[in-house]
Amino acid sequence: MTQFLSLLLNGLSLGAIYALIALGFVIIFKASEVVSFTHGSLLLLGAYSIARLSEPLGFLLAVLAGLAITALAALLVERFIINRLRGAPVISLAIVTIGVDIILLTELIRRIGPDILNVPHPWGGESVRIGGIGITQNRLIAMIVAGVLIALFFVAFKYSSWGVAMRASAEDGETAALMGIRQGRVSALAWVVAGVLAGVAALFLVGSPTPGVSSAVYATALRAFPAAILGGLDSTGGALVGGLLIGLAESLAAGYQEQLLFLGRGFGEVVPYVVMIAVLLVRPSGLFGTKELTRV
Amino acid sequence: MLSVDSLRVTYGGAVEAVRGVTMEVPDGKVVAVLGSNGAGKSTLLRTISGTLRLHRGRVDEGAVHFDGEALTGRDPGQIVRRGVVQVPEGRRIFGRLTVEENLRAGGMGNRDRAAKAAAHARVHDLFPVLAERSGQRAGLLSGGEQQMLAIGRALMASPKLLLLDEPSLGLAPRVIGQIGEVVAEINRQGTSVLLVEQNATMALGVADLAYVLDVGKVSLSGLAEELARTDEVQRLYLGHGDAAATGPVGRHSRRTLSRWTA
Numbered sequence: 001m002t003q004f005l006s007l008l009l010n011g012l013s014l015g016a017i018y019a020l021i022a023l024g025f026v027i028i029f030k031a032s033e034v035v036s037f038t039h040g041s042l043l044l045l046g047a048y049s050i051a052r053l054s055e056p057l058g059f060l061l062a063v064l065a066g067l068a069i070t071a072l073a074a075l076l077v078e079r080f081i082i083n084r085l086r087g088a089p090v091i092s093l094a095i096v097t098i099g100v101d102i103i104l105l106t107e108l109i110r111r112i113g114p115d116i117l118n119v120p121h122p123w124g125g126e127s128v129r130i131g132g133i134g135i136t137q138n139r140l141i142a143m144i145v146a147g148v149l150i151a152l153f154f155v156a157f158k159y160s161s162w163g164v165a166m167r168a169s170a171e172d173g174e175t176a177a178l179m180g181i182r183q184g185r186v187s188a189l190a191w192v193v194a195g196v197l198a199g200v201a202a203l204f205l206v207g208s209p210t211p212g213v214s215s216a217v218y219a220t221a222l223r224a225f226p227a228a229i230l231g232g233l234d235s236t237g238g239a240l241v242g243g244l245l246i247g248l249a250e251s252l253a254a255g256y257q258e259q260l261l262f263l264g265r266g267f268g269e270v271v272p273y274v275v276m277i278a279v280l281l282v283r284p285s286g287l288f289g290t291k292e293l294t295r296v
Numbered sequence: 297m298l299s300v301d302s303l304r305v306t307y308g309g310a311v312e313a314v315r316g317v318t319m320e321v322p323d324g325k326v327v328a329v330l331g332s333n334g335a336g337k338s339t340l341l342r343t344i345s346g347t348l349r350l351h352r353g354r355v356d357e358g359a360v361h362f363d364g365e366a367l368t369g370r371d372p373g374q375i376v377r378r379g380v381v382q383v384p385e386g387r388r389i390f391g392r393l394t395v396e397e398n399l400r401a402g403g404m405g406n407r408d409r410a411a412k413a414a415a416h417a418r419v420h421d422l423f424p425v426l427a428e429r430s431g432q433r434a435g436l437l438s439g440g441e442q443q444m445l446a447i448g449r450a451l452m453a454s455p456k457l458l459l460l461d462e463p464s465l466g467l468a469p470r471v472i473g474q475i476g477e478v479v480a481e482i483n484r485q486g487t488s489v490l491l492v493e494q495n496a497t498m499a500l501g502v503a504d505l506a507y508v509l510d511v512g513k514v515s516l517s518g519l520a521e522e523l524a525r526t527d528e529v530q531r532l533y534l535g536h537g538d539a540a541a542t543g544p545v546g547r548h549s550r551r552t553l554s555r556w557t558a
Contacts, residue, residue: 241303
């Protein structure tokens with residue numbers, strides 16, 4: 001029972017990180033109608049920047065700089081590529097983002113090399129016990145920070161002008177334009193927000209129990225894609241639920257590895273994709289996705 | 297004042313939708329544009345509101361000016377900020393947003409807080425039902441209420457000129473009458489209106505001036521009440537008169553128009 005609760009808590013904290021990434025993915029889709037595959041390498045860029053800058057700048061400044069760099073990179077991708085290709089087929093845009101992702105990823109891997117860069121989190125690698133359930137401090141803080149950020153995001157999405165403009169443009173871009181809503185600005189802001197969320201996710205993904213920044217972080221970041229898809233690509237609530245589900249599934253599959261041995265070792269790594277496929281078979285547009293994305 | 301000068305618009309470089317249209321909307325007036333499907337009414341409005349590019353259309357010749365400033369070549373946001381706001385055809389309300397959020401979206405182009413508050417009060421005054429339903433999802437409103445929301449949303453930008461694209465489309469006759477009254481009231485409050493309609497009875501009832509578009513050209517124009525009396529308009533748009541008995545009338549009737557019969 002303790003093991004189960006422990007896996008549950010750790011799964012939720014991992015899921016909260018996935019939810020941050022998936023949220024960014026979803027708002028980019030809503031604002032720019034692009035499935036952005038650059039997200040994995042943007043996240044790695046954030047992690048790499050924080051690790052490299054923490055020696056000269058100190059941890060706190062390095063984190064702020066890392067977030068700024070990730071947000072800026074996202075903004076540049078939007079301004080110089082996505083915004084100029086407005087109106088191109090969705091598939092072409094998705095392939096373009098894969099291209100950008102590969103370029104950025106290749107450069108980052110070259111820079112990181114075979115090393116594992118250390119990020120000196122002030123909270124270190126210690127674990128805490130809550131009623132007999134163990135969790136690393138990093139994951140606990142991640143869960144709290146992610147929870148606060150996600151709550152802030154939902155409040156802004158519901159009540160701020162940006163949120164209303166964003167939802168209006170997502171529903172009917174031409175009419176939003178007729179109302180004087182500047183879609184370029186809405187879209188740029190969505191990428192910046194997504195960049196910041198990815199940066200925060202990067203900060204916690206490379207902390208304990210993960211050893212540090214290596215190219216393997218990229219593979220972890222990719223698991224936010226099935227989270228976004230299974231929640232419903234155009235649903236922010238879906239991204240949250242999807243992220244938590246994937247985190248839980250991964251944690252449970254890894255924890256009960258012995259019992260799941262008939263599926264082979266390392267089943268935890270593929271379980272996000274298995275869950276995604278299972279959900280999509282039952283609900284093709286995801287748990288909370290709009291049934292049809294065509295506009296009437 | 298809005299002026300359209302020998303405007304020519306093509307889609308995809310080939311299809312000519314508007315072929316040399318010249319018209320004016322004087323300050324404080326309601327101007328109706330009548331015409332059947334494919335007459336170029338929507339293209340005309342897209343050109344004025346700056347959304348032509350989204351439909352791969354292009355202005356080949358001519359220009360649109362508002363208060364002496366060229367509108368052609370500007371993006372929709374800039375045009376809204378100059379006081380020209382369109383209510384799109386088919387209402388196009390944001391169905392997943394609440395009524396209040398729709399109004400907020402309409403006010404996004406309006407920088408002036410005081411003007412926005414005044415516009416909001418005006419909308420609730422014109423359409424009390426929108427105040428009652430403010431927290432409801434807009435998609436749950438009836439067709440007539442949705443049209444009122446679409447008009448209210450456009451009014452949130454405090455327009456000097458309101459463009460209405462077939463507001464009567466798909467509505468019951470009683471509701472169409474209400475829309476006509478609302479248009480007249482909006483105009484009384486000082487907003488000029490360009491009303492594009494297929495429903496000539498309502499349009500000519502509220503308009504001061506009217507133009508009839510036929511395959512991309514102005515075929516008739518003049519005072520609305522005079523136009524309503526011409527045989528051509530009676531026959532084609534108002535459904536009166538005997539089709540066989542009427543000869544060619546109107547100022548530009550090079551082509552004999554005939555009623556479409558199946």
